[in-house]
Amino acid sequence: MKFARLCVLVVTLVGGVMGKLSPPERSYKILMLLPVSSKSHRNVFMPLAEALADRGHKIVMLTNHPKSSKNPNIHEVHHGLPHFKEDNINMFSARKDPGGIFQIFVTSLPLIARELYQVPVVKDLYQKRKEFDLIVINHMFNEVAYPFLHEVPFITLATPGMDPRQSAVLGNVLNPAFVSNPMQDFPRPMSMWHRLCNTLILLRMALYWRNWAIVPLIQKEISPQFPELPSLLDLERNMSLALLNTHFAIDTPLPLLPSQVEVGAMHCRPGNPLPQELESWITGAGSAGVIYFSLGSFTRGTSMPTQYLDLFIQAFRKLPQRVIWKYEGELQDISNNVMISKWLPQQDILAHDNVKVFITHCGLLSLQESIYHATPLLALPIYGDQPKNGMFVKNSGLGDSLVWEELTLDMIVDALTKITSDPKYKENVLRMSVPLRDQLIPPKELAVFWTEYVIRHRGAPQLRSPAAQLSWVEFLMLDVIFLLHLTVFITFFILRRILRAICAIPFGSEEKTKKKKKKD
Numbered sequence: 421m422k423f424a425r426l427c428v429l430v431v432t433l434v435g436g437v438m439g440k441l442s443p444p445e446r447s448y449k450i451l452m453l454l455p456v457s458s459k460s461h462r463n464v465f466m467p468l469a470e471a472l473a474d475r476g477h478k479i480v481m482l483t484n485h486p487k488s489s490k491n492p493n494i495h496e497v498h499h500g501l502p503h504f505k506e507d508n509i510n511m512f513s514a515r516k517d518p519g520g521i522f523q524i525f526v527t528s529l530p531l532i533a534r535e536l537y538q539v540p541v542v543k544d545l546y547q548k549r550k551e552f553d554l555i556v557i558n559h560m561f562n563e564v565a566y567p568f569l570h571e572v573p574f575i576t577l578a579t580p581g582m583d584p585r586q587s588a589v590l591g592n593v594l595n596p597a598f599v600s601n602p603m604q605d606f607p608r609p610m611s612m613w614h615r616l617c618n619t620l621i622l623l624r625m626a627l628y629w630r631n632w633a634i635v636p637l638i639q640k641e642i643s644p645q646f647p648e649l650p651s652l653l654d655l656e657r658n659m660s661l662a663l664l665n666t667h668f669a670i671d672t673p674l675p676l677l678p679s680q681v682e683v684g685a686m687h688c689r690p691g692n693p694l695p696q697e698l699e700s701w702i703t704g705a706g707s708a709g710v711i712y713f714s715l716g717s718f719t720r721g722t723s724m725p726t727q728y729l730d731l732f733i734q735a736f737r738k739l740p741q742r743v744i745w746k747y748e749g750e751l752q753d754i755s756n757n758v759m760i761s762k763w764l765p766q767q768d769i770l771a772h773d774n775v776k777v778f779i780t781h782c783g784l785l786s787l788q789e790s791i792y793h794a795t796p797l798l799a800l801p802i803y804g805d806q807p808k809n810g811m812f813v814k815n816s817g818l819g820d821s822l823v824w825e826e827l828t829l830d831m832i833v834d835a836l837t838k839i840t841s842d843p844k845y846k847e848n849v850l851r852m853s854v855p856l857r858d859q860l861i862p863p864k865e866l867a868v869f870w871t872e873y874v875i876r877h878r879g880a881p882q883l884r885s886p887a888a889q890l891s892w893v894e895f896l897m898l899d900v901i902f903l904l905h906l907t908v909f910i911t912f913f914i915l916r917r918i919l920r921a922i923c924a925i926p927f928g929s930e931e932k933t934k935k936k937k938k939k940d
């Protein structure tokens with residue numbers, strides 16, 4: 421019954437998603453900076469860029485990706501530097517050597533900082549930067565582009581969702597007793613040990629990236645090129661607003677400033693009709709349904725070690741479902757319930773009723789799409805924030821999460837059988853999907869509204885928290901606490917002196933009489 425009502429609500433909400441923003445006052449020029457980005461970061465930027473372009477604004481995007489939009493109002497500038505190429509990163513090797521991926525940043529970011537402003541198109545863009553009404557910069561990994569921000573209003577798009585480090589820069593220091601660090605989550609409520617770990621991981625990440633390893637190296641390259649500019653971290657502090665790729669319906673509800681706007685799942689949209697071949701494959705699976713398997717745009721199926729490949733091939737042979745597997749190469753020995761394809765319309769597949777489970781690496785965008793389209797998940801997180809997302813899937817009962825190194829044939833078969841046969845997973849994911857879609861205006865329009873708002877109000881100083889201007893000593897009130905302690909201590913000291921002085925009179929005379937008596 422409840423389940424049926426949820427389904428009806430989903431259908432009604434999908435029906436009425438187009439909002440009504442009033443037309444813009446004029447066409448704005450907006451510069452989007454994502455020169456160090458993964459494909460998934462670009463995929464978070466694109467819906468915002470297209471929505472703004474559709475309203476007549478002119479968008480220039482500085483990226484490290486080939487052109488991908490056909491919109492005439494979007495001009496993509498590819499800087500062409502080779503130092504950060506995700507295609508060269510094998511996530512399965514990164515998993516074996518977690519320090520290694522940080523080494524990629526340590527070596528590539530200073531190189532990019534050294535060469536970026538020598539690239540003619542970038543140099544040109546830098547000189548013209550004040551012609552733009554606003555800059556939108558990718559919050560993650562893009563300190564190399566901070567010189568652009570000098571004396572131009574800017575906002576950030578926080579592609580990985582909430583990053584407590586960024587929140588602190590805006591003046592909202594989140595409490596690690598309940599807000600997890602960006603890499604790892606813990607079972608809730610967190611034990612004392614977990615709160616300690618969470619705090620230490622968070623501090624280490626912030627200090628390592630911003631103060632010890634990465635930003636100082638970039639600064640060393642930037643300073644000689646732009647001697648007159650404030651430091652990179654000072655430039656960052658002038659941010660007007662952060663659009664966060666998260667939403668309280670699918671993450672921890674957080675206390676936020678007016679300058680922190682949740683626009684998570686902005687790229688999600690109702691499913692479009694599938695190509696005929698896929699549609700008939702999915703419907704043809706009958707009541708057993710379909711399993712969809714994809715490790716995302718970053719991790720290629722072909723980088724999967726063969727022992728895992730074999731396990732999946734064998735597991736799929738044992739299952740009654742049909743399988744759609746995003747895989748870029750040839751596979752031997754696959755059973756005839758498996759369809760292989762190197763590109764698939766993921767959202768349209770997830771939107772199909774007969775798709776029962778999504779086997780995923782649990783990247784943030786895949787997780788959002790699966791929840792939006794109410795498809796239960798089997799998470800196989802590889803690296804980065806994926807283990808945290810996998811933990812979320814498990815904790816919230818949206819499916820299950822397995823560990824690559826522990827995989828066995830039975831484990832895969834059992835997990836998939838459990839998720840496809842027990843209705844509670846579908847119910848749980850619907851229970852999250854409905855509130856995610858139940859919003860005053862769709863997240864993409866919200867993002868458009870706030871982007872235009874910051875331009876209309878010239879950086880919108882009214883949004884800024886005074887906390888952002890305070891030092892740590894002032895923010896944590898260490899000086900006040902110290903003064904209070906000092907006052908208590910001094911008062912105690914004075915009172916003790918006075919008491920002693922008062923007590924000394926009778927005691928003193930008694931002792932003297934005692935001594936006198938002894939002498940006698």
Ligand SMILES: *[C@@H]1O[C@H](CO)[C@@H](O)[C@H](O)[C@H]1NC(C)=O
Nearest residue numbers: 570571572573574658878879
């Ligand atoms: C800080 O931001 C405001 C408004 O966004 C801008 O006018 C000002 O030039 C910026 N200051 C610096 C030093 O970049």
